[in-house]
Amino acid sequence: MKEIILIKDGELALKGLNRSTFEDxxxxxxxxxxxxxxxxxxxxxxxxxxxxxxxxxxxxxxxxARIGKVFGIVGISRAAVCEKEIGAIxxxxxxxxxxxxxxxxxxxxxxxxxxxxxxxxxxAICDEVGGFLLSKLRGLKxxxxxxxxxxxxxxxxxxxxxxxTQLPGAGGMPTGTGGRACILISGGIDxxxxxxxxAKRGVKLTAVHFASxxxxxxxxxxxxxxxxxxxxxWSGRINLFTVHFTALQxxxxxxxxxxxxxxxxxxxMMKVASRIAVWQGxxxxxxxxxxxxxxxxxxxxxxxxxxxxxxxVFRPCIGMDKSEIIEISRKIDAFDISIxxxxxxxxxxxxxxxxxxxxxxxxxxxxxxxxEEERLIEEAVKSARLLVIDAYND
Amino acid sequence: MDLDIYLDNxxxxxxxxxAKEAMLxxxxxxxxxxxAVHGKGxxxxxxxxxxxxxxxxxxxxxxxxxxxxxxxxxxNNTAVxxxxxxxxxxxxxxxxxxTEHPSVALAFDALERRGFEVIRLSPGPDGAFDPMxxxxxxxxxxxxxxxxxxxxxxxxxxxxxxxxxxVRRAGAPALIHVDAIQGYGKLPFKVKTLGADLxxxxxxxxxxxxxxxxxxxxxxxxxxxxxxxxxxxNGLFSGTENVPGILGFGAAARxxxxxxxTLARVRARRDELLSMLSQNPAVKINSPKNALPYIVNLxxxxxxxxxxxxxxxxxxxxxSAGSACKKGHRSDVLVKMGLPPVRIDSAVRVSLSRLTxxxxxxTFAHALEAAVRDLRVKL
Numbered sequence: 001m002k003e004i005i006l007i008k009d010g011e012l013a014l015k016g017l018n019r020s021t022f023e024d025x026x027x028x029x030x031x032x033x034x035x036x037x038x039x040x041x042x043x044x045x046x047x048x049x050x051x052x053x054x055x056x057x058x059x060x061x062x063x064x065a066r067i068g069k070v071f072g073i074v075g076i077s078r079a080a081v082c083e084k085e086i087g088a089i090x091x092x093x094x095x096x097x098x099x100x101x102x103x104x105x106x107x108x109x110x111x112x113x114x115x116x117x118x119x120x121x122x123x124a125i126c127d128e129v130g131g132f133l134l135s136k137l138r139g140l141k142x143x144x145x146x147x148x149x150x151x152x153x154x155x156x157x158x159x160x161x162x163x164x165t166q167l168p169g170a171g172g173m174p175t176g177t178g179g180r181a182c183i184l185i186s187g188g189i190d191x192x193x194x195x196x197x198x199a200k201r202g203v204k205l206t207a208v209h210f211a212s213x214x215x216x217x218x219x220x221x222x223x224x225x226x227x228x229x230x231x232x233x234w235s236g237r238i239n240l241f242t243v244h245f246t247a248l249q250x251x252x253x254x255x256x257x258x259x260x261x262x263x264x265x266x267x268x269m270m271k272v273a274s275r276i277a278v279w280q281g282x283x284x285x286x287x288x289x290x291x292x293x294x295x296x297x298x299x300x301x302x303x304x305x306x307x308x309x310x311x312x313v314f315r316p317c318i319g320m321d322k323s324e325i326i327e328i329s330r331k332i333d334a335f336d337i338s339i340x341x342x343x344x345x346x347x348x349x350x351x352x353x354x355x356x357x358x359x360x361x362x363x364x365x366x367x368x369x370x371x372e373e374e375r376l377i378e379e380a381v382k383s384a385r386l387l388v389i390d391a392y393n394d
Numbered sequence: 395m396d397l398d399i400y401l402d403n404x405x406x407x408x409x410x411x412x413a414k415e416a417m418l419x420x421x422x423x424x425x426x427x428x429x430a431v432h433g434k435g436x437x438x439x440x441x442x443x444x445x446x447x448x449x450x451x452x453x454x455x456x457x458x459x460x461x462x463x464x465x466x467x468x469x470n471n472t473a474v475x476x477x478x479x480x481x482x483x484x485x486x487x488x489x490x491x492x493t494e495h496p497s498v499a500l501a502f503d504a505l506e507r508r509g510f511e512v513i514r515l516s517p518g519p520d521g522a523f524d525p526m527x528x529x530x531x532x533x534x535x536x537x538x539x540x541x542x543x544x545x546x547x548x549x550x551x552x553x554x555x556x557x558x559x560x561v562r563r564a565g566a567p568a569l570i571h572v573d574a575i576q577g578y579g580k581l582p583f584k585v586k587t588l589g590a591d592l593x594x595x596x597x598x599x600x601x602x603x604x605x606x607x608x609x610x611x612x613x614x615x616x617x618x619x620x621x622x623x624x625x626x627x628n629g630l631f632s633g634t635e636n637v638p639g640i641l642g643f644g645a646a647a648r649x650x651x652x653x654x655x656t657l658a659r660v661r662a663r664r665d666e667l668l669s670m671l672s673q674n675p676a677v678k679i680n681s682p683k684n685a686l687p688y689i690v691n692l693x694x695x696x697x698x699x700x701x702x703x704x705x706x707x708x709x710x711x712x713x714s715a716g717s718a719c720k721k722g723h724r725s726d727v728l729v730k731m732g733l734p735p736v737r738i739d740s741a742v743r744v745s746l747s748r749l750t751x752x753x754x755x756x757t758f759a760h761a762l763e764a765a766v767r768d769l770r771v772k773l
Contacts, residue, residue: 214701
């Protein structure tokens, strides 16, 4: 039996004349994700995109799972394809859905006929299909108001499609329709979630990670690679830049008061990340900061770090509780990786009593204590090594 | 990195040439199933028996008292759970130490959840624990006493012989299990002198391969199995034998030579290392004076373990964290020895093998000096 995937796009419907462009981006994104699974054909028609595998041995379960992570889609259905002939439709509906219906108590049939020349109208199709299923499956009952399973028959241009359960899509906007932003990623729980949330609004991702060997371990870097792998299953390809940050960390330790270690480090991170972001054509920075979560994320500390960014800083987790962030972290399958206990840049040289109400004036004074800061920043930017991360393509 | 100085031999060791050769021969020609009754099977069976004799002889056991398992962990699990289940009708009290390896400690936790009473003795400030406390813990319902021979973090040697005598004196029906994974092939011992009924060893700590261990079960002692299957190794460790692993283990055991002579040589090297390190006031030695010389646990207070490990690793020198430490939870052993937190958090374990050279230890000592300088330790 030939099977295809039916895609319902979401918010795109609201976008008027841009619609076609948005759909093209959506198709391109889907192609990227399932390319390695085999050949597919994509067809736009009415409010649906059909994805047709071009060979029998394609892993459709995996294709559906991957398309489930493409932003800009509200619903996904797997459908059986059959000839536009009522006998074939009835038989296919039974063959295709008998296992699903075997465990359902109630069902209803919904028909859509876009080909008005088809000799049966919608109520007649429902009667035929429903009647046949009732005669074949003992114990099954019709419930038009609240059925366990809704069988949908769509009679279209060339073929009829039969499907049941519609799976929810990833929502959001197609990646690439919203520009590019740069996530500062540490390896904790929050930053992958922040990256996912902004990517969901159609934004492509660049990432910057700060490594301070020997104070941080290679394992911490590998953890970041894995976390971004999880995010890229949703966002598509991510360009990760790993910055060698040791010299700056040591300079902060040697020249700044301990209570300002973290704020000063965050200020410098903003500066380094801004330069890489601008160079990469990103128009915003993203951080996983959540108001008040730690001393460097108080409203006063954020005021001190924000002024060092050359671009707008998106902080999608800012108003969220840890439990809400964890919920999304689990959803994107990042949580178990995030909680592995390796030291990252944010935990080296942690002050015992950080200042929670620093002022920008004081922060600037403290930062000015670092000799040759500009040269160190320049060297850190130059040290950045690129790694392309893409969950579904080598 | 062309210069590899591997000083994490208590975690695992590289294969020695003898083991490598035996394994290569096993994977290429000795591929029969040892349970098979044809020529290929019989050949594999014969080779396994030779390996068994070699592994047994290092601990002074008869070959038929040694059973090969698929790991040291499986052997420890089987010894602990198998002995407890075999004797539970006689009593449900178990005595062990608070410093066992997880393959013993977590097996006891599981037994505790099933209604056994588990007494965990704490080590004293020198690392070893008090035989009198042990005597107090024993009663006539005690069915198992388990203690490691050599502590894996600090290298101190538990007084296993004294424990065995205490058990006999208390008239407890207990079996005595010794986790000798860190001691086997390093500390000369005989199972009979130790008084062990069950004793665990592992291949990969003595330059043998990973994925093979062995359990000594004294003749006449019966324990339950925890693995069900084809009944290999007298029913204790079902599953087709890991023939290359077993033959590699056997070859590594044969290659040990005189354990006593090797110990003396390693002690001399360790003493030289300690005297080099004593020049540097930033380096503190955590291992007790009487520790087995294969393990030197040390701290550079102010430099977290992981930072020193990373620093040395960048220079091709491999050591491990000195304290089995989960985040927010410090090693019991080091806490019980009364070490301050700053020393525990900076502890690293340098572990030697019989193949470690004096030159390697000198290079390590110099690198450690450089680390103290580069990482700018506040004294």
